[in-house]
Structures are given as structure tokens and as C-alpha cells.
Amino acid sequence: xxxxxxxxxxxxxxxxxxxxxxxxxxxxxGMVGAPECGDVMKLQIxxxxxxxxxxxxxxxxxxxxxxxxxxxxxxxxxxxxTVDQAMEIKNTxxxxxxxxxxxxxxCSVLAEDAIKAAITDYKKKAVAESVHA
Amino acid sequence: xxxxxxxxxxxxLQLNLNELQQLFYGRSRELHPDRFARxxxxxxxxxxxxxxxxxxxxxxxxxxxxxAEYFLKNRGFDIGEQGTKDVPPQLLEEVFELNMALEELKSxxxxxxxQLATARDQFAALLxxxxxxxxxxxxAHDGQPGEAxxxxxxxxxxRRRYIQNLLRDVHGYLSN
Numbered sequence: 042x043x044x045x046x047x048x049x050x051x052x053x054x055x056x057x058x059x060x061x062x063x064x065x066x067x068x069x070x071g072m073v074g075a076p077e078c079g080d081v082m083k084l085q086i087x088x089x090x091x092x093x094x095x096x097x098x099x100x101x102x103x104x105x106x107x108x109x110x111x112x113x114x115x116x117x118x119x120x121x122x123t124v125d126q127a128m129e130i131k132n133t134x135x136x137x138x139x140x141x142x143x144x145x146x147x148c149s150v151l152a153e154d155a156i157k158a159a160i161t162d163y164k165k166k167a168v169a170e171s172v173h174a
Numbered sequence: 175x176x177x178x179x180x181x182x183x184x185x186x187l188q189l190n191l192n193e194l195q196q197l198f199y200g201r202s203r204e205l206h207p208d209r210f211a212r213x214x215x216x217x218x219x220x221x222x223x224x225x226x227x228x229x230x231x232x233x234x235x236x237x238x239x240x241x242a243e244y245f246l247k248n249r250g251f252d253i254g255e256q257g258t259k260d261v262p263p264q265l266l267e268e269v270f271e272l273n274m275a276l277e278e279l280k281s282x283x284x285x286x287x288x289q290l291a292t293a294r295d296q297f298a299a300l301l302x303x304x305x306x307x308x309x310x311x312x313x314a315h316d317g318q319p320g321e322a323x324x325x326x327x328x329x330x331x332x333r334r335r336y337i338q339n340l341l342r343d344v345h346g347y348l349s350n
Contacts (some may be wrong), residue, residue, distance in 0.1 A: 072266045073261075073266065074261050074336075076261060076263075076333075077335065078339075079339030083270060
């Protein structure tokens with residue numbers, strides 16, 4: 042199956058690969074996976090607690106080209122968005138941007154799940170922080 | 175559950191493979207097309223369908239993993255759905271770490287080969303271990319059927335799938 046140019050580009054030059062300290066209260070970590078294809082995806086966001094804006098995003102994905110491209114694209118989109126805006130990112134937008142074929146739609150779902158998981162993790166920490174403060 | 179019905183057995187997760195084979199041979203003889211050569215077309219066709227179901231049933235049930243998947247599917251679990259549901263975070267962490275270690279070894283030079291071989295043996299051992307655990311869960315479920323055990327089986331199948339993928343990965347890498 043041929044990958045779209047954009048997928049190939051993200052695959053060859055993935056943006057924002059790496060990791061952040063998951064114990065940092067401003068960092069939210071989302072870890073998701075699809076056992077059927079052996080994929081695991083870790084996506085992290087670093088949020089400015091005052092403005093609620095995502096200042097940095099990192100990912101590391103083990104999986105096919107589409108899974109890597111989906112998460113790479115997601116981190117690009119996340120930066121500069123508020124947490125609430127980030128929550129609005131839909132997998133269909135990723136599908137459109139990367140021209141993913143139907144058999145690879147689940148990769149974009151995985152990326153959306155990772156975003157949501159990272160935000161949930163961040164919010165959970167923020168609540169815990171405010172209780173302690 | 176049609177696969178069990180066509181073989182004339184109760185839907186259990188633990189099956190004796192020798193008995194299963196005997197049942198399969200017996201039913202195959204009963205459903206053999208020769209016996210229906212003079213039967214009415216509708217009867218002949220029914221026997222043919224049953225016979226094809228029988229073949230599918232035997233192929234699936236003799237393999238513990240396929241059997242478990244069939245069983246779970248019939249109990250309402252969505253097997254084969256490419257989603258993230260039901261994967262415990264712990265397992266994802268474990269698989270992630272294993273992948274990280276594997277990637278590091280692969281990016282090294284040839285000196286990392288022995289470590290990769292060790293990793294391969296480790297994955298193979300994990301796979302063998304999960305097969306043992308699967309057998310234990312089968313036994314537990316047949317003794318006392320319930321949703322909780324089925325969920326555990328589902329989780330184990332996911333874990334097994336991950337390990338299998340890792341094993342295939344390192345295998346492929348080492349044979350290059």
C-alpha cells in the first residue's frame with residue numbers, strides 16, 4: 042500500500058520525538074496502544090499553568106508509518122493550543138490532513154485517544170496540585 | 175456457539191486435542207458427500223454447509239488462541255476491533271519499555287547482536303509463559319464461568335499479541 046506524501050514526510054522526519062518528565066506537574070502523559078497491530082503510542086504535553094496553553098508536545102510511537110505520522114502531526118497541532126482547544130482535535134482531521142486510507146483510520150483514532158489521555162492526565166495532576174496548595 | 179455444536183461438544187475453553195480430532199474425524203465421515211449422493215438436493219446442500227462449518231470449527235478450536243477469540247466474540251467481546259479499549263496501562267508501559275530497549279539495541283552496531291538474541295529468548299519465554307497462563311485461565315473459567323475470567327483472558331490475549339509482535343520484530347532483525 043502506498044503512503045501519502047505527508048505520511049512519508051512525517052515518517053522520515055518525525056516532529057517532536059522525545060519525552061518529558063512525567064512527574065512534572067505541568068506535563069500530561071498519554072499512553073495508548075492497539076494490540077492487534079502491536080502499536081504503542083506515548084504522547085506528552087507541557088502546559089503553562091497560568092494561560093492553559095500547551096507550550097510543548099512530544100511523542101514516541103512504535104508502530105506503522107501511519108501511526109507515527111498521526112502522532113507526529115498531533116504534536117505539531119497541539120503546540121500553541123489551549124487544553125480545551127486541544128480536546129477538540131478530531132481523528133477525522135488527522136485522516137484528512139494525512140490522506141489516510143480506511144484501513145489506517147484506526148491510527149488516527151489512536152492519536153486522538155493519546156491526546157485525550159494526555160490532557161486527562163494533566164488535568165488530574167492539576168486538580169491534585171490545587172488540593173495540595 | 176456453532177463451532178461447538180457442529181462437533182457435538184459443550185462450549186468449554188479447555189479441550190482435549192486428541193478427543194477433538196476423533197470427534198472431527200467421526201463427524202467428517204457422517205457428513206461426507208458420498209453418503210448424500212442420492213439424497214435430495216436440499217439435504218445434500220445442508221450436509222455440505224455443515225461439513226464446511228465443521229472444517230472451520232476444527233481449525234479454530236484446535237488452536238487455543240483462536241478458540242479463546244471465538245469464545246470471547248460469542249460472549250460479546252469485540253475481538254479484532256482495532257481500538258485501544260481494555261489495554262491496561264501497565265501492559266502499555268511494559269510493551270513501551272521493551273520496544274525502547276529493542277530500538278536501542280537495533281540502532282547499535284553488530285556488538286549488540288548477542289543482546290538481541292537474549293531479548294529474543296526473553297520474548298519467546300514470555301510467550302510460552304502466557305500460553306501456560308492461558309491454560310490456567312481456561313481451567314478457571316470452565317470450573318466457574320464468568321465475565322471476570324473472560325476479561326482476564328482478553329487481557330492476556332492482548333499481551334500475547336504484543337509479545338508475538340516483538341518476537342517477530344527481533345526475529346526479522348536478527349535474520350537479516
